[in-house]
Amino acid sequence: MLRSMTGFGRCEEVIEGFSIQVQIKSVNHRYSDFTIKTPRFYTFLEDKLRTLAMNSIARGKVEILLNLEKQASDDKVITLDRSAAEGYMNALRLLTEYGLKDDLTLSSMTDFHDIFRIEYKETDEAHLSELVAGVFQKALEEFSQMRCTEGARLEQSLRQHLSALLHEVEAVEIRSPQCVEAYRQRLRTKLQEVLSETSVDENRILTEAALFADKTAVDEETVRLRSHIAAFETAMQTQQPIGKKLDFIVQEMNREANTIGSKGNDMEIAAHVVEMKSIIEKIREQIQNIE
Incomplete structure (x- = not known):
């Protein structure tokens, strides 16, 4: 299940004379970056909030805002x-x-x-810390729910892109052997034109066609590209943060697409490669927001 790095959660409660408000918001970031803002007299709560956040949020630029006021005057x-x-x-x-x-x-x-x-009267810091932690957890639940909802939307879109990418791979697999046959026919026609009064050496044609097939073969690349697509789909099922892993897989996808483009030597294959790279770029952009 994917989780987006974009999220927002807020909770406000009045407990034991304290008005406690916690707000959590985050955006995508390459690493984890936490900013904690507390009232001047309650800075001792920063470490507690940071620990709670780090236990639940693995990646993203996160800002936590705590507003805390003592309403009762008996202190x-x-x-x-x-x-x-x-x-x-x-x-x-x-x-x-x-x-x-x-x-x-x-x-x-x-x-x-x-x-x-x-x-x-002196504030019982340990007790107040527990009160704030309870409110924080409720804000975190709302925050996490939003990230999961956004993650589900991203997953649906990514699966559509993967399906489109697989379609392009299949098209290349069909076209690749056709290119070899087309090359063999062109070679025979050219030799017949040059050697109009001499029989064409079929063995020579087969040899040249085999060399061309070996030079332009993209079987290994399409197999690896299929493997990367399967690995991407499997990774999306894990409960762990996998944004960086998906980024690595996308880099490998792009590498295979480039190799197919350089070896294909065919306009139709080149068109499929252009579409592949366009789809891969869309995938790359979307996974930048995945934890």
Whole structure:
């Protein structure tokens, strides 16, 4: 089963006072490349997310975005700095000696912000990491489903291309022996024209035709090309990432097509080779997006 390197998944949940949103998106890439973005106070989650991603995604340029907010306020503890408050009160009482009339009130004391201390409860990083991992897995499921859906579409298209390529191979296999026979007939006709009053040496014609057949034979190339097509179809059934393997097989297909083109020595075979190379190029373009 093929998996595309293009995918997108997103999940958002509110758990235990945390609003957690995870977004995963990827595009094709020659290797694996992960970018993790987290809020400034939660960078300790990057390694966890990277490990989870690498366990499930073998190839592609992947971006993971984490948005995390603490909604509840029970993690804040506000305390009074008594020493600082008493210091301000004593100083204000001294100011009354200069004839200031304003009374000392509670509201006036709140203007002195440093008499209050705001302390935050420590975050249980291990527990929060597990909460985020749960949301990540749900986003990953959506992400993986999209990649599988796109992979199935690619597989269907690739099978159509392989069928068309096999049709061209069969056409070359039929045409190749016809070329030898056509060459033998042309050679006989030419010799008869030159040696109009002398009998044509059939053995010489057969020898020349055999040499031509040996020079232009593409049997080995078509057999190998058939083998590559079969190997490609088999590889598509595996559950493992096979994008690089398919790329190698396509290179071998192209090599055999080029050899057939150089040995064919026939306009009809040349036309089939052009079509082969066009199909192989379409296959090559599509497998660039396969994991």
